[in-house]
Amino acid sequence: MKIREFTEAQLINFLHDEFAAASPEVTLGIGDDTAVIHQDDGYWLLTKDLLLENVHFRLAFHPPFLLGRKSLNVNISDIAAMGGRPAWALLGLGIPKKVNLAWLKEFLAGFKAAAREAGVELVGGDLSRSSHLFISVSLIGETKSPVFRAGAKPGEFIYVSGALGEAALGWQLLKKGHRLGETPELENCLQRFLDPTPQLSLAQELVTHDFVSAMIDLSDGLAEDIRHLCQASKCGAEIWSDKVPLSPCLKRWAARPMKLALHGGEDYQLLFTIKQARERSFLAWLNKSRYQLHRVGQIIKEKEVFLLRQGGRRQVLNPQGFRHFG
Amino acid sequence: MKIREFTEAQLINFLHDEFAAASPEVTLGIGDDTAVIHQDDGYWLLTKDLLLENVHFRLAFHPPFLLGRKSLNVNISDIAAMGGRPAWALLGLGIPKKVNLAWLKEFLAGFKAAAREAGVELVGGDLSRSSHLFISVSLIGETKSPVFRAGAKPGEFIYVSGALGEAALGWQLLKKGHRLGETPELENCLQRFLDPTPQLSLAQELVTHDFVSAMIDLSDGLAEDIRHLCQASKCGAEIWSDKVPLSPCLKRWAARPMKLALHGGEDYQLLFTIKQARERSFLAWLNKSRYQLHRVGQIIKEKEVFLLRQGGRRQVLNPQGFRHFG
Structure with a gap:
């Protein structure tokens, strides 16, 4: 069976079954907007979003500043949906040869603008050569009281x-x-x-x-x-x-x-x-x-x-x- | 200037300058094996490693179980080098059509084997279609006393x-x-x-x-x-x-x-x-x-x-x- 024959939801279910949370600290593993991990006096929220060239964006029409901003903002949206405050980001970039330094600086300026606006700090990451541009952002946030997808009640x-x-x-x-x-x-x-x-x-x-x-x-x-x-x-x-x-x-x-x-x-x-x-x-x-x-x-x-x-x-x-x- | 005209080290320096740590909690941002963030009674360690098809591995000769295990283990190595205990992982996968479900199950079994051995839990991630297989793992660890690259003294x-x-x-x-x-x-x-x-x-x-x-x-x-x-x-x-x-x-x-x-x-x-x-x-x-x-x-x-x-x-x-x- 090829990947195209099953959906992302089926894959996530498969991952969910394969990696059922075992630790008592993991309030919620795979399956909400973010993972939720219980700490002494609150919760960490962990999320990761991929943006791939020709899947999620095209270099031909995505201005680099906006793409940088979007890369972080889609992750901030996940933290927001859990009722959290975003805090620390990791940036992974696969960079093709067609991308030049001016482009990359604009991309980072956009990322930085989104980070500054939301109080996020970029603390690490990884870079590599790549055939296509791909962007992998991980974001860690915090909250005292996470809001889950579960919780809605009839009548609301x-x-x-x-x-x-x-x-x-x-x-x-x-x-x-x-x-x-x-x-x-x-x-x-x-x-x-x-x-x-x-x-x-x-x-x-x-x-x-x-x-x-x-x-x-x-x-x-x-x-x-x-x-x-x-x-x-x-x-x-x-x-x-x-x-x-x-x-x-x-x-x-x-x-x-x-x-x-x-x-x-x-x-x-x-x-x-x-x-x-x-x-x-x-x-x-x-x-x-x-x-x-x-x-x-x-x-x-x-x-x-x-x-x-x-x-x-x-x-x-x-x-x-x-x-x-x- | 194209990317190939500058090195990863130059890029990291550029990122380092662009994103100098501003928060007092960030003991160390970009530039060591992991980022180090001070918490109440210890430190979080954050790291991310990319593995890209035809750059870091080839599908033709990397058995999926071993590739899954390596994807996590190279991140565990970063946490180890900081003197930390790895804890939570996020897995990003860009999956090309040529990869089938059996391959993916083997990959995940390998990832899981490495996770179990090191006491790591996979708590989230993201999946996407992709032209090539790419793997982005983020790993979060903890330590009471991080060991940095800085700290060596003449004579040692x-x-x-x-x-x-x-x-x-x-x-x-x-x-x-x-x-x-x-x-x-x-x-x-x-x-x-x-x-x-x-x-x-x-x-x-x-x-x-x-x-x-x-x-x-x-x-x-x-x-x-x-x-x-x-x-x-x-x-x-x-x-x-x-x-x-x-x-x-x-x-x-x-x-x-x-x-x-x-x-x-x-x-x-x-x-x-x-x-x-x-x-x-x-x-x-x-x-x-x-x-x-x-x-x-x-x-x-x-x-x-x-x-x-x-x-x-x-x-x-x-x-x-x-x-x-x-």
């Missing part, structure tokens, strides 16, 4: 932190030849893919106020990530199609906006559920806050994820493949 | 933990078509490259007894690694050519055994200096121990590394290029 409302699908549209537009700085009305979508913003401060506020019961970052798309959250929480969900936030850019330029919003991936928004006992305080806080959050559905007992169409038609919402492991 | 003797150059010869032989299990007298050298053993228990004994002033693992070759140690310690060294340990296999099969022993790399033996006040206790301990250590030279004040030939001729010992960044 589901929120997302921003418009969905723009990053996926950006990736499509870039592959079609559109570039940053050419078409003002496309700029937003291209930016979302090239330079995603992790929702770190929002995540920390939500956790500080003890609003959330479960959280995940939207890297694989709403349809897949809500499924991850529901599987971990042993419940299901109804997503209300008319509440899924679509940006003007997406509605104007995407052939099928809702499809991208549900299945696009790489939005790096947060998906979370609000504790029912905290709902009222949450709404009061939200009213006064600078955040625009979107209530997109509700957790249900039945262990299935449904999309509720306008008019009331309910259909099972299945993930549509795996972008980087298809 | 320099030791290595085993014969040198065999791994480099193994790599040459493999590229020439020799394979494991074919020629008994080559077996040792091939094994050293395909399945290196990190010197974890030796390192822990040396540290427990407070014998060593400075330590590094031999990944780049004696000539280069003694230079790293001397630069960090602001001193120099004399290496005695007749004391550099050469295995029978190396002497029998290498065209220039001494060249491989000095410059070969990937031996993953330890290189360390013994505190003068602890020399006598060290020798008494060594006599009774199961280890065969080799005294190969002495630290000197002059900031240069020399090779002392038989007959007394002294020459500067320069590193000869960078295997994975040439």
Whole structure:
């Protein structure tokens, strides 16, 4: 059997079975946004994300500064989704000959900008020659009280932190030849893919106020990530199609906006559920806050994820493949 | 300027300047075997090593079980060289289509074997499609008292933990078509490259007894690694050519055994200096121990590394290029 005949999820399950956590300190090993390791007075969060040339990015259209920033920011997004504070990073770079020093300096400047903004320090790494550019970032964070994917309960409302699908549209537009700085009305979508913003401060506020019961970052798309959250929480969900936030850019330029919003991936928004006992305080806080959050559905007992169409038609919402492991 | 026009050392210096440690907790950032971060009652050690297809290994002759084991063991070697205990690992894999599930299971079994032997737990990672196989392992360890490259003092003797150059010869032989299990007298050298053993228990004994002033693992070759140690310690060294340990296999099969022993790399033996006040206790301990250590030279004040030939001729010992960044 070749790798393409099984999915990333199957592989992760296989890894999970092979490496079931044995130590009492490991609160959570493989299978959430980060690993969680219990320490004396808190938790370490460990995560690693790969970015590969021609899989996750193309050198031809990813400005090096933005690629450096994205390399760290996608990891920061994982730490944020666990309610953590990112702290230490390791950077692994496989560098092909076509990359020159000016490019590399820009890449590192971008990495550094993201690090400075989030209070992260690059403490080590490894470099190698490579046929293609590849980037492997490991990030370690800390928290007093991690927020898991598991924890959502029937009746709780589901929120997302921003418009969905723009990053996926950006990736499509870039592959079609559109570039940053050419078409003002496309700029937003291209930016979302090239330079995603992790929702770190929002995540920390939500956790500080003890609003959330479960959280995940939207890297694989709403349809897949809500499924991850529901599987971990042993419940299901109804997503209300008319509440899924679509940006003007997406509605104007995407052939099928809702499809991208549900299945696009790489939005790096947060998906979370609000504790029912905290709902009222949450709404009061939200009213006064600078955040625009979107209530997109509700957790249900039945262990299935449904999309509720306008008019009331309910259909099972299945993930549509795996972008980087298809 | 293209990457090939500068060396890994220059790149690391550039990274070091760009990311100088700012936080008081970072005892040591980029530039030793691992990063060292001060915690309440000890230190975390963070390291990351990349293994890339056709750069560090070839699928055609690296049995997957041994490659899995090596992927973790080269990282364990870094933690060992800091006097640490390895604890948590993250595994990043870029998987090409030519790799099948049986291969991957063997790889993971090897990784797991190394993990079990060293008390390491795999807690997370990332998977992706890739054009070539690449492996990125991050490892986190702990120690109460880290041993740095800096710390060697003039007059101290320099030791290595085993014969040198065999791994480099193994790599040459493999590229020439020799394979494991074919020629008994080559077996040792091939094994050293395909399945290196990190010197974890030796390192822990040396540290427990407070014998060593400075330590590094031999990944780049004696000539280069003694230079790293001397630069960090602001001193120099004399290496005695007749004391550099050469295995029978190396002497029998290498065209220039001494060249491989000095410059070969990937031996993953330890290189360390013994505190003068602890020399006598060290020798008494060594006599009774199961280890065969080799005294190969002495630290000197002059900031240069020399090779002392038989007959007394002294020459500067320069590193000869960078295997994975040439």
